[in-house]
Amino acid sequence: MSKKYFRYLMKSFWPIATVYITLFAISLIAIPFVIDLFCILLFRIRAIGFSSYMLAMGPSCIFLSGLLPLLMHTRYYSKNRSDVILSMPMNRRQAFITEGLFGLALITTLLVFGYAIGCGLCNALGNGYSTLGTFEADLLDLPLLYLACLITFLSSTFAVSVANSGFQAVVMILIVNALPAFLYSLVGGSFTSFSNLFSMFSGESPNWLSQSEVFERALMFVVSDSANPESLKMFGNAMIAFLCQFLFWGGMVVLAFFEFQKIKSENLGTVIPQRFGVVNSLTLMYMLAFALMTQLAIADLSNSYLYAYEFILFAFAYFLISVFYFVSIFIVRRKAKFRKDDWIRFAIAITAGIVVGVAMFGITRAVNPSPDNYYYY
Amino acid sequence: MIEITNLTKSYDGQVVIKNCNAKIQDGSINGLVGENGAGKSTLLRLIAGVLKADSGSILLDGEEIFENPNAKSKIFFLADEPYFGKNAHIRDLTMLYSIFFDGFTAQEFKKNLIRYHVDIDKPLNSFSKGMRRKAYLAAALASHADIILIDEAFDGLDPYSRNEFKKDLIELIDKNPKTTVVIASHSLRELGDICDSYSLVDNGQISDDFVEAKNLHKVHLAFSDEGPADLSALKPLMVKRDGHFLVIVTDETEVRIRAFFSQYKPLMLDIVPLTVEEAFIYNKEREML
Numbered sequence: 001m002s003k004k005y006f007r008y009l010m011k012s013f014w015p016i017a018t019v020y021i022t023l024f025a026i027s028l029i030a031i032p033f034v035i036d037l038f039c040i041l042l043f044r045i046r047a048i049g050f051s052s053y054m055l056a057m058g059p060s061c062i063f064l065s066g067l068l069p070l071l072m073h074t075r076y077y078s079k080n081r082s083d084v085i086l087s088m089p090m091n092r093r094q095a096f097i098t099e100g101l102f103g104l105a106l107i108t109t110l111l112v113f114g115y116a117i118g119c120g121l122c123n124a125l126g127n128g129y130s131t132l133g134t135f136e137a138d139l140l141d142l143p144l145l146y147l148a149c150l151i152t153f154l155s156s157t158f159a160v161s162v163a164n165s166g167f168q169a170v171v172m173i174l175i176v177n178a179l180p181a182f183l184y185s186l187v188g189g190s191f192t193s194f195s196n197l198f199s200m201f202s203g204e205s206p207n208w209l210s211q212s213e214v215f216e217r218a219l220m221f222v223v224s225d226s227a228n229p230e231s232l233k234m235f236g237n238a239m240i241a242f243l244c245q246f247l248f249w250g251g252m253v254v255l256a257f258f259e260f261q262k263i264k265s266e267n268l269g270t271v272i273p274q275r276f277g278v279v280n281s282l283t284l285m286y287m288l289a290f291a292l293m294t295q296l297a298i299a300d301l302s303n304s305y306l307y308a309y310e311f312i313l314f315a316f317a318y319f320l321i322s323v324f325y326f327v328s329i330f331i332v333r334r335k336a337k338f339r340k341d342d343w344i345r346f347a348i349a350i351t352a353g354i355v356v357g358v359a360m361f362g363i364t365r366a367v368n369p370s371p372d373n374y375y376y377y
Numbered sequence: 378m379i380e381i382t383n384l385t386k387s388y389d390g391q392v393v394i395k396n397c398n399a400k401i402q403d404g405s406i407n408g409l410v411g412e413n414g415a416g417k418s419t420l421l422r423l424i425a426g427v428l429k430a431d432s433g434s435i436l437l438d439g440e441e442i443f444e445n446p447n448a449k450s451k452i453f454f455l456a457d458e459p460y461f462g463k464n465a466h467i468r469d470l471t472m473l474y475s476i477f478f479d480g481f482t483a484q485e486f487k488k489n490l491i492r493y494h495v496d497i498d499k500p501l502n503s504f505s506k507g508m509r510r511k512a513y514l515a516a517a518l519a520s521h522a523d524i525i526l527i528d529e530a531f532d533g534l535d536p537y538s539r540n541e542f543k544k545d546l547i548e549l550i551d552k553n554p555k556t557t558v559v560i561a562s563h564s565l566r567e568l569g570d571i572c573d574s575y576s577l578v579d580n581g582q583i584s585d586d587f588v589e590a591k592n593l594h595k596v597h598l599a600f601s602d603e604g605p606a607d608l609s610a611l612k613p614l615m616v617k618r619d620g621h622f623l624v625i626v627t628d629e630t631e632v633r634i635r636a637f638f639s640q641y642k643p644l645m646l647d648i649v650p651l652t653v654e655e656a657f658i659y660n661k662e663r664e665m666l
Contacts, residue, residue, distance in 0.1 A: 002446075004476050004477050007476050008472070008473060008476050008477070011472055011476075012469060012472065012473075082427060083422065083425075083427055083454065083456035083458075083459055083460070084456070084459045084460060084461060084473075086425075086426070086427040087425040087426060087427050087449070087452070087454035087456075088449070088473075088477045089446040089447070089449040089450035089477055089478075090446050090449070091444040091445070091446060092444065093444075094446070
């Protein structure tokens, strides 16, 4: 590690980080409240609990981790920037390790901060850990989230360090942004998979299934009990979930391609930070649709209204997070110039998110019109 | 001393620097000249350790520069368009350089900025190109690095600032005889005022003898009449007539030049050295003939 570079990052980055952490804190407090309000108005129940809080915090942390290398003004984004940083007395490995450690420190701060806010928020509302099991589940989700954030940060940094052009760099950032979110979704699933593992080890039967478990069980059913129509249904649903994830990946590539066809011909040093907010918001919107589709498949699969309920929260959290990102990036980059078509596309993405969200809500209500059946966190 | 041995660098298969060899002596100001795209900036980036060479070596006092923090700590590199972030201020430059360069003095930097009429309270992106350049040059002078590499040193500078900077560089070398400055520039007249030596980067090769060893001569003549009409025997690269006065540039030997004009009995015949700019231009023209 280069101590000098670490000092430089500390001194130069903290003013921007302070703005971001403040916005992050506001969103962490605001999003659960808005979700709660949403649920009170529509379901006449309260939603705030640690799970819903983590629901809001998880994707937010992951995407913030992916953005950190951009915010840090690291050395890679343009030839002009690398001229400054790479000519400093340190070698590339030192610089990379320093940036990694700096990111680690920052992500740790963010998560501890976020977790502290969440605990305080839930306890203050008298609506915190209803059971020890829930607490364990959420607590065990944190290392997973931490790992996801760390992987996102390091892979974003690495991606841009090896990219030969702005086009490559941003496409790689998008992919590495999505990868840990995807894994988190796959492994974390309903945010209780660790709890399930815990339960299984302790001999209890698990209550909920994560997506990977669903897939695994579906395969086992098909192999061992292919004549059973229920197992086939389960397998079919697992396939839908799996297909959704493929669609998500394909969509990411298409999105990246169209987005950066424009960028690649422009001035790399100034364009990327200005347009990245739009790009990330669109990515989040896409993730919203992905999350909805996957959750829908699982909801049907597990025949549990918990998931039907949860995916609405999940969708709404994504919607709020993407708005938050858009606004915060706009604030941080005051001079960002959004073109007319950027606004139009953003509006379309938001509208699509709302339409999909409302449609999903309608389906859920149609399946289960009684609010009493919803799980209360 | 910087010693470049068998250096080769290519981008996407296109060779920019090809098996080059050069030595840059301590305590000198060296001009790096060449056409656009000749590889001057690439060469400076290689020396600064920003780029990795495909093959060959660049040694500073016997030490490899690339990935060597010790060697790099002696080098201050100012690129043609350094990027310091959208909202960077002078204080950010001060912070960066004072953290990385032990010899960098904030006080001297500030003094230079004031002398160059740079507003130290405004962000860099509010400056004009020339004003930004002056801020970076002020930092280079305050770095006290052993090796100062400057790409497009005079780009965007007004005549007054050019003059000030040239004086400052000469003063810097006087005060610190070990300091070596390498400047890549198209402002050959400015280089001509301050450089001790020049290197031409052309077709991926570096030659350090293009000014002296090419046997180019610039001849100033005055005649009582209009002088010789046909100068083709001297194969002139440039002819300029103004009444009874004649100026030509040729690569003939001094003896041949004097012998040719003696028959026309000139009132004055003066063979003067070419400026760097002239040497660069006429060498290029001769190559193209």
